[in-house]
Amino acid sequence: MSKDDDKPKLRSAEWFGRQDSYGFIYRSWMKNQGHTADMFDGKPVIGICNTWSDLTPCNGHLRGLAEHVKRGVYAAGGFPLEFPVLSLGESNMRPTTMLFRNLASMDVEASIRANPLDGVVLLVGCDKTTPASLMGAASVDLPTILVSGGPMLSGRWKGKQIGSGTDVIRFKEAVRAGAMTVDEFMAAEAAMSRSAGSCMTMGTASTMASLCEGLGIALPENGAIPAVDARRQAMAFNAGRRAVEMVREKLRMSHILTKAAFLNAVRLNAALGGSTNAVVHLLALAGRLGVDFTLADWDAAGRDVPCLVNLMPSGQYLMEDFFHAGGVPAVLGEIASMLDLDAMTVTGKPLGQSHISPAVHDSAVIYPLAAPFKPAGGIAVLRGNLSPDGAVIKPSAATPHLMQHTGPAIVFNDPDDLKARIDDPSLPVDENSVLVLRNCGPKGYPGMAEIGNLPIPRRVLDKGILDMVRISDARMSGTAFGTVVLHVAPEAAAGGPLALVRDGDLITLDVANRRLHLDVSEVELERRRHDLAPFVSPYQRGWEKLYVEHVLQADSGADMDFLIGGSGDYVPRVSH
Structure with a gap:
């Protein structure tokens, strides 16, 4: 066997290895960038x-x-x-x-x-x-x-490290709570992204x-x-x-x-x-x-x-x-x-x-497995009648005592509703409430935006409370934190149970037992489901229309249904 027989057959040879008019076209036009002939020689x-x-x-x-x-x-x-x-x-x-x-x-x-x-x-x-x-x-x-x-x-401001996204969220809440001035907020900009x-x-x-x-x-x-x-x-x-x-x-x-x-x-x-x-x-x-x-x-x-x-x-x-x-x-x-x-x-x-090294050079940053930074790592997957196909929460970013919680729902139908009412003094909310945001999933927003970490209502912030249980079919930024349940599937726009929640319904979050439960009878949920108006996409053209019609739910990765499974490295046919 010759040495050439051991070489892999190069896919590019279908273009550059041809000794015909097609090969002439492929090589000649590429040479206008100054590539030499030997670049095309296997x-x-x-x-x-x-x-x-x-x-x-x-x-x-x-x-x-x-x-x-x-x-x-x-x-x-x-x-x-x-x-x-x-x-x-x-x-x-x-x-x-x-x-x-x-x-x-x-x-x-x-x-x-x-x-x-x-x-x-x-x-x-x-x-x-x-x-x-x-x-x-x-x-x-x-x-x-x-x-x-x-x-x-690393970002640095006033002698302290500040981090992308995470400190933006903290600063935003501090401004809302009156603990930080707008001028200070603006001054932190250049110090963060340097x-x-x-x-x-x-x-x-x-x-x-x-x-x-x-x-x-x-x-x-x-x-x-x-x-x-x-x-x-x-x-x-x-x-x-x-x-x-x-x-x-x-x-x-x-x-x-x-x-x-x-x-x-x-x-x-x-x-x-x-x-x-x-x-x-x-x-x-x-x-x-x-x-x-x-x-x-x-x-x-x-x-x-x-x-x-x-x-x-x-x-x-x-x-x-x-x-x-x-x-x-x-x-x-x-x-x-x-x-x-x-x-x-x-x-x-x-x-x-x-890819593995046994060397940890700073145990304040990377803790040993025997004495971890936080006992709860991973992404917990929650199921129940509110998320039959799953929802997720990040325990390491959550408040420990809220990971087992039951409270009445305060429901926002979409981001505009949230923005209009979250700081309304008449909103019947306290620290025990469960904030619910829906119609923000793959189809509903569309695109499943990073708005799942709902802001804490002003009347709760004023008590010094910085975290509440929040549930949505949206995502949140990886830089965000809090007791936030995300990716609820199926989403509200797809007829999921999140669309059926009403203000005052009791919701139980039980992370240890991987449970997310809406305390409403199946008979009542079925009645609400019967009255539910079908989702109508506002998009009638372009990528958005194609996306809404073909996107899968979060539990399947929110990919397009026609892209599941690859089709390999086949070479398209010559067309000229």
Whole structure:
């Protein structure tokens, strides 16, 4: 057998390896960028899928990072080609980036599938760019490695650390309560976001970047190296080099993103005190690969894993501190006994040989498993007659005494109703009430916006009460905190029981027993259901219309029904 027989058949050869008029077209037009002839001579072509955009502040530095990926690809004998895709900027886009996550994933899938690529490096950062890119790439299933842009440096104001999102929420409530002036609020702006990168709290961006290590789809330390640290650039170089090797080894996404990998990620999320948004994103990603991974798996895998990481919003510190304390490799080392260490990673080695470090450098940031930061880690999945298909709560961010609570409902029908009445002096609310917000799920808002952490009513704030039980079919920011039940499924707009709740109905939250119960008889609920007006979408055109008609519920990851299951790396037919 010749050495050539051992080489993988390159997908890009269907374009660049042709000795006909089509090959002439593919190579000739590419050469107008100065590419030399040897670039088309059997080198693995690595696509650099870049979610850079000036409108996505967290990803604003990714163009520079792409250059380091390219150097790595060239060093390994590959041919790097960078391409843009739809970028989702959490801080700017309305009504919510989640409305466009699935659209961005379709852009990623189409861009990879339609072009002469053998492998892919995904350059991501802001919340939805990570799952969207992974979902799109998984549907094609080429050798793929993910590189995050990294978190910002720690915010500092008046001699104290302040964190993205988490302190915005705290400051907002302090202004509402009269404990902080508007001028002080405005002065904190520049002090919070003082370098390139994504949120430096353990919000959704940092959670997803960290979970990519646990999944094995990113190199070690991907989650926590600060965006402006030179080691982030070195990691990008190594990812580019490794992408070429993965093509030669035929190491695809489906070889890495197995059920074992997803369960590892759930356990890591618990130890990190990670974002509830990871639930819908990992469920959707598993769906693209046909992996049998459900909400029940989330609850079972993470249930006995405590929170080890003292980071906002669950704790005190920020991502820069986390990196210096040992980062994700150190956390994986602490929970190694709970992990499947044989799960494959992008390094070509199993997790136990590549991504785990026994070294914790600061025990105030990363606690030992034997003496955790908080006993309740994971994402608790709640079921009952109010959430027959599940709802979630993050115990590490909740108030302990509220995790077993019964109180009367105060119902808000939508965000406008909430805004109009939450501070109304006549609102019959006290600290025992349960605030309910509905019609904010995947179909109802649409897009399932991050508004589930309802503000505390003024009359309750005035008593010095800072947390209440809140329930909705919405999501909340990974930087948020409180005793907040989210992702109630089915949502109200889909006819779920949340649509049937009335003011004064007693609701019981029992996190220990994973129960969410509406104390109303089935006969009465059926009567209310009969009187319920059907949901009518206000969208009659474009992506929004397609989304509302085809989006699945939160317990299935809120993906589109026609995108479940990938279709592999087939090469589209020549059409010219």
